[in-house]
Amino acid sequence: MANKLVLGDCHTHLDHYPAGEIPEILERAREAEVGFAVCAGTTLESTRECIQMSEQYDMLYAGVGIHPMHADKIVDEETYEELKSLAESTPKVVCISEVGLDFLPASPDHEIQYQVFREHIRLARSLKLPVIFHSRESHSQVFQTLREERAEEVGGVMHYFQGDEATAREAIDCGMFISLARPLLRLPELQEVAKIIPLDNIVLETDAAPQPFKKYRHNWTEPRHVLTVAQQLADLKGITLEEVAHVTTGNLTRLLGLEHLAESE
Numbered sequence: 001m002a003n004k005l006v007l008g009d010c011h012t013h014l015d016h017y018p019a020g021e022i023p024e025i026l027e028r029a030r031e032a033e034v035g036f037a038v039c040a041g042t043t044l045e046s047t048r049e050c051i052q053m054s055e056q057y058d059m060l061y062a063g064v065g066i067h068p069m070h071a072d073k074i075v076d077e078e079t080y081e082e083l084k085s086l087a088e089s090t091p092k093v094v095c096i097s098e099v100g101l102d103f104l105p106a107s108p109d110h111e112i113q114y115q116v117f118r119e120h121i122r123l124a125r126s127l128k129l130p131v132i133f134h135s136r137e138s139h140s141q142v143f144q145t146l147r148e149e150r151a152e153e154v155g156g157v158m159h160y161f162q163g164d165e166a167t168a169r170e171a172i173d174c175g176m177f178i179s180l181a182r183p184l185l186r187l188p189e190l191q192e193v194a195k196i197i198p199l200d201n202i203v204l205e206t207d208a209a210p211q212p213f214k215k216y217r218h219n220w221t222e223p224r225h226v227l228t229v230a231q232q233l234a235d236l237k238g239i240t241l242e243e244v245a246h247v248t249t250g251n252l253t254r255l256l257g258l259e260h261l262a263e264s265e
Contacts, residue, residue: 005033005241005242005245006033006035006245006249006261006262007032007033007034007035007204007226007227007230007245007248007249008034008035008036008037008038008203008204008226008248008249008252008253008261009029009034009036009037009038009204009205009206009208009223009226010038010132010157010159010179010203010204010205010252010256011038011040011063011097011098011132011157011159011160011179011181011205011206011207012037012038012039012040012205012206012207012208012209012223013039013040013042013207013208013209014037014039014050014053014060014208014209014223015039015046015049015050015053016209016210017209017210022053022057025208025222025223025224026057026059026060026223028222028223028224029059029222029223029224029226030059031224032223032224032225032226032227033227033245034059034223034224034226034227035059035249035261036059036060036061036258036261037059037060037061037206037208037223038060038061038062038063038094038095038097038132038256039053039054039060039061039062039063040063040065040097040098040132040159041062041063041064041065041066041086041097041098042065042066042067042069042070042098043066043067043070044066044079044082044083044086047062047063047064047065047066047083047086048086050062050063051064051086051089051090051092051093054090054092054093055090055092060092061092061093061094061095061256061258062090062092062093062094063093063094063095063096063097063098063132064083064086064087064093064095064096064097064123065083065096065097065098065099065120066083066099066116066120067098067099067100067102067134068099068100068101068102068107068108068113068116068117068134069102069107069108070108071108071112071113071116071117072108072109072112073112074112074115074116074119075115075116075119075120080119080122080123083119083120083123084123084126084127087123087127087129088127093129094129094130094256094257094258095124095129095130095131095132095156095157095256096120096121096123096124096127096129096130096131096132096156097131097132097133097159098132098133098134098159099116099117099120099121099131099132099133099134100117100133100134100135100138100142100159101113101114101117101134101135101136101138101141101142101145102134102135102136102137102138103136103137103138103141104136104137107136114141114145117133117142117145118145118148118149121145121146121149121150121151122149124151124154124156125149125150125151125153125154128154129154130154130155130156130157130255130256131146131151131154131155131156131157132156132157132159132179133146133156133157133158133159133176134159134160135158139163139167139170143170143171143174146174146175146176147174151174151175151176152174152175153175155175155176155177155255156175156176156177156255157176157177157178157179157203157205157255158171158176158177158178158179159179159205159207160179160181160183160205160207161178161179161180161181161190162183162187162190163193164189164193165192165193165196165197168193168197168201169197172197172201177201177202177203177251177252177255178197178201178202178203179202179203179204179205180194180202180203180204180205180229180233181204181205181206181207181229182206182207182221182225182228182229184229184232184233184236185228185229185232191232191236194233194236194237195236195237199233199237199239199243199244199247199248200247200251201251202233202247202248202251203248203251203252203255204226204229204230204233204248204252205226205229206221206222206223206225206226206229207221208220208221208222208223208225209221230244230245230248231244233248249261249262250262
């Protein structure tokens with residue numbers, strides 16, 4: 001008997017959408033065979049909202065974290081304990097996310113970012129939760145930090161991957177999956193990487209968030225777009241959509257401790 005198709009979205013910012021839109025967004029996701037999605041926290045307040053949403057909707061899970069673009073002060077003992085309390089508040093928290101480093105010119109002080117990232121990895125290891133991380137203009141520094149803090153003990157995901165093959169292999173060597181999103185539909189160099197990297201090292205996401213810069217609302221990225229990413233990956237690898245769903249969802253559910261959500265007979 002054929003398995004039922006189930007897809008997972010490992011990284012969204014659905015808390016940025018108006019609360020009234022969430023039910024229809026999730027209904028469209030279900031119609032596109034998306035079984036679950038993770039809402040990534042970017043601040044303490046955002047993390048609280050993600051947790052609240054995860055408790056309100058069965059198919060949503062939450063990540064606890066402070067985004068590097070919001071890392072404008074160190075994680076002191078009080079903040080660490082608040083993050084820990086949030087992470088332990090419900091089984092719906094399945095990862096530490098969104099954390100990492102961002103070295104754009106307008107980014108916060110690098111030394112503060114390093115401290116915040118290290119404290120999140122420390123938290124992840126103490127709670128045995130995977131780390132889903134952001135890296136922009138900072139790949140070598142991120143990988144060094146992951147290694148120094150022994151993040152491979154909990155594993156994780158390099159979110160919204162757009163790097164080259166060497167970057168993908170280094171992420172994998174650090175014990176991480178690479179996460180492919182809609183850039184796979186339009187970047188030829190990323191498509192070449194996706195052909196080479198084993199499916200066993202890949203998960204899928206959308207990074208879904210409101211996109212008012214797009215002319216039409218129906219073009220805004222939502223979890224439903226995981227299906228188009230999965231289909232593109234299947235086409236690039238010359239395999240079936242069902243195989244992509246089976247392997248990538250299996251990768252993600254094992255990482256997050258959500259094996260019960262993987263496709264069933």
